[in-house]
Amino acid sequence: MDERILSKIKKLLALAKSGNEHEAANALRLAQKLMQEHQLSEQEVKLSEVSQREIKRANAADKQPQWANLLTGCITNAFGLEAILSWKRDIGASLIFIGPVDRVEIGTYCYEVLAPQLVKARKTYLASLNKRLKLTTKTNRADLFAEGWISAVRRQVHALVPTEEEQNLIQLYKEKHFTRLEKTEVRLTQDKKRDVSAFLEGHGAGRNVRLNAGVNGAEQGKIGSKV
Structure with a gap:
C-alpha cells in the first residue's frame, strides 16, 4: 500500500x-x-490507522502469573489497546499491542519503562524475605507484592474506552493478521491472610511511580520513580 x-x-x-x-x-x-x-x-x-508493536514480555512463562497480566491490562486500559501473547525465535516471549498508531507507540513506551521497574522491585522484595520460608510461599508473596505495585500505578490513570469504530477496526485487524489465536492460562496468586502485608508493601512502593499519559493518547507518557 x-x-x-x-x-x-x-x-x-x-x-x-x-x-x-x-x-x-x-x-x-x-x-x-x-x-x-x-x-x-x-x-x-x-x-491503516491500526498498527501493532511487538516487545519482550516482563515474564516469559507460558502460564503467565497474574501480576504480568495485570501489568498488560494497566497499559491496554490506559490507552484503549488490545494485547496478544506471542513467542518468536528472535524475540522469545513477546507481547503485541494492537490499536491506533499513536496510542500503540505510547503504550509500548510505557510498558517498556514500567516492566523493568516492576521486575526489579519484585526481585528485591523476594530477596528480602526470610530464607526459611518455602519457595512457594516466597513466590506467592512476591506475586502479591507485584500486584499491589500495579494497583497503585493504575490509580494514577483513567481508562481510555475505545470508540465502537476503533473496537471494530481492532477486531478486523486481528482477524486479518492473527488467524490462530488460543486462550492462555494464568497462574493465580493465593490470597492468604498472612500474606496480605506483601500486597500492601507493593502498593506502597508503586505509589512512588509516576505515570502521566495523555487521556486521549495523543501525548507522550512520562513515567519514572518519584524523586
Whole structure:
C-alpha cells in the first residue's frame, strides 16, 4: 500500500467532514476517485490507522502469573489497546499491542519503562524475605507484592474506552493478521491472610511511580520513580 497515496486519501477524508459543503463534497469526490484508482476500500484506509508493536514480555512463562497480566491490562486500559501473547525465535516471549498508531507507540513506551521497574522491585522484595520460608510461599508473596505495585500505578490513570469504530477496526485487524489465536492460562496468586502485608508493601512502593499519559493518547507518557 503506497503510504503517500494513503496519506493523501486520509487528508481528503478529513476535509470531507468540513462544515463547508462545497469543500467537503469536493474532498470526498477526490478521495473516492483515488481509492478507486488504487483499488482501496474505505475500510482498508481506516484499517491503516491500526498498527501493532511487538516487545519482550516482563515474564516469559507460558502460564503467565497474574501480576504480568495485570501489568498488560494497566497499559491496554490506559490507552484503549488490545494485547496478544506471542513467542518468536528472535524475540522469545513477546507481547503485541494492537490499536491506533499513536496510542500503540505510547503504550509500548510505557510498558517498556514500567516492566523493568516492576521486575526489579519484585526481585528485591523476594530477596528480602526470610530464607526459611518455602519457595512457594516466597513466590506467592512476591506475586502479591507485584500486584499491589500495579494497583497503585493504575490509580494514577483513567481508562481510555475505545470508540465502537476503533473496537471494530481492532477486531478486523486481528482477524486479518492473527488467524490462530488460543486462550492462555494464568497462574493465580493465593490470597492468604498472612500474606496480605506483601500486597500492601507493593502498593506502597508503586505509589512512588509516576505515570502521566495523555487521556486521549495523543501525548507522550512520562513515567519514572518519584524523586
